[in-house]
Amino acid sequence: xxxxxxxxxxxxxxxxxxxxxxxxxxxxxxxxxxxxxxxxxxxxxxxxxxxxxxxxxxxxxxxxxxxxxxxxxxxxxxxxxxxxx
Amino acid sequence: xxxxxxxxxxxxxxxxxxxxxxxxxxxxxxxxxxxxxxxxxxxxxxxxxxxxxxxxxxxxxxxxxxxxxxxxxxxxxxxxxxxxxxxxxxxxxxxxxxxxxxxxxxxxxxxxxxxxxxxxxxxxxxxxxxxxxxxxxxxxxxxxxxxxxxxxxxxxxxxxxxxxxxxxxxxxxxxxxxxxxxxxxxxxxxxxxx
Numbered sequence: 001x002x003x004x005x006x007x008x009x010x011x012x013x014x015x016x017x018x019x020x021x022x023x024x025x026x027x028x029x030x031x032x033x034x035x036x037x038x039x040x041x042x043x044x045x046x047x048x049x050x051x052x053x054x055x056x057x058x059x060x061x062x063x064x065x066x067x068x069x070x071x072x073x074x075x076x077x078x079x080x081x082x083x084x085x
Numbered sequence: 086x087x088x089x090x091x092x093x094x095x096x097x098x099x100x101x102x103x104x105x106x107x108x109x110x111x112x113x114x115x116x117x118x119x120x121x122x123x124x125x126x127x128x129x130x131x132x133x134x135x136x137x138x139x140x141x142x143x144x145x146x147x148x149x150x151x152x153x154x155x156x157x158x159x160x161x162x163x164x165x166x167x168x169x170x171x172x173x174x175x176x177x178x179x180x181x182x183x184x185x186x187x188x189x190x191x192x193x194x195x196x197x198x199x200x201x202x203x204x205x206x207x208x209x210x211x212x213x214x215x216x217x218x219x220x221x222x223x224x225x226x227x228x229x230x231x232x233x234x235x236x237x238x239x240x241x242x243x244x245x246x247x248x249x250x251x252x253x254x255x256x257x258x259x260x261x262x263x264x265x266x267x268x269x270x271x272x273x274x275x276x277x278x279x
Binding site: 005016039044048052054057066067074 | 097098110127185187197215231266
C-alpha cells in the first residue's frame with residue numbers, strides 16, 4: 001500500500017507525465033480509499049485549471065498596489081533606450 | 086508584416102516596464118534581478134526590433150523575450166546547490182506526514198474546499214493570495230511552476246531549456262504544488278472540518 005506521502009508525489013507526477021501502469025494502479029486504489037489524498041488531487045487540478053484559465057491574473061495584473069520598477073531602474077533603462085543626440 | 090507594429094522604444098518603459106517587471110518578479114522573486122532582466126529584455130528588443138514580424142502585440146513580443154532571458158538566467162546559475170529556502174520548505178512539508186507517511190489527520194490532512202469554484206475564481210482575494218503564495222516559493226521552483234502552468238510548456242521542453250533532468254523537474258513541481266495548495270487552504274478557502 002502506498003503511503004500518503006508517496007501518493008501526493010504521484011498525484012503531482014500524473015500532471016506532468018503519463019504514469020506507468022505499475023504506479024497508476026496503486027495510486028488509483030489509494031485515492032479510492034483515502035479521502036485526504038483524493039481531495040489533494042482535486043485541489044491540484046483546481047489550481048492548474050485556475051492558473052491556465054487566467055494566466056494574466058497571476059502574472060502582472062495591473063492594479064495600483066502591484067509591485068513596480070524602482071524610479072532608478074526606470075530612469076536607467078529609459079536612458080539606454082533613448083538615442084543620443 | 087502582420088497587423089501589429091512597434092511603438093517608439095523611448096516609450097517602452099512607460100508602457101510595459103511595470104508589467105514586464107511583475108512578470109519577471111513572479112519568476113525570479115528578487116527585485117534587483119527582475120529589474121536587470123527587464124533592462125536586458127528591452128535592450129535585446131531594441132537591437133532585434135527589425136525582426137519583429139507584427140504577428141503578436143508589442144507586449145506579448147516583449148514578454149516572450151523576457152521569458153527567454155529568465156530561462157537564460159536560471160540555466161547559467163543551475164549549478165547552485167539547494168538553497169536554505171528549499172531545505173526549509175522540504176522540512177516543513179515533510180512535517181505534514183507522520184513517520185509512516187500518512188497525513189496528520191486533524192491538522193495537515195487536506196480539508197474540503199466548500200466554496201463554488203466558479204465563484205472563488207471571481208474573487209480578487211483568491212488571486213491576491215495565490216500570487217502571495219507563489220511569491221513565497223524559492224525562485225527556481227516559482228520559475229518551473231510558471232513555465233509549466235502559466236506558459237504550458239511540456240516537461241521535455243522545460244528540461245531542455247533549463248538543462249535539468251525530468252526527475253529534478255518533477256520533484257520541484259511536486260514541492261511547489263504542495264506549497265501552493267496548503268497556502269491557499271490556510272489563507273482563503275472556505276473550510277469545513279472533516
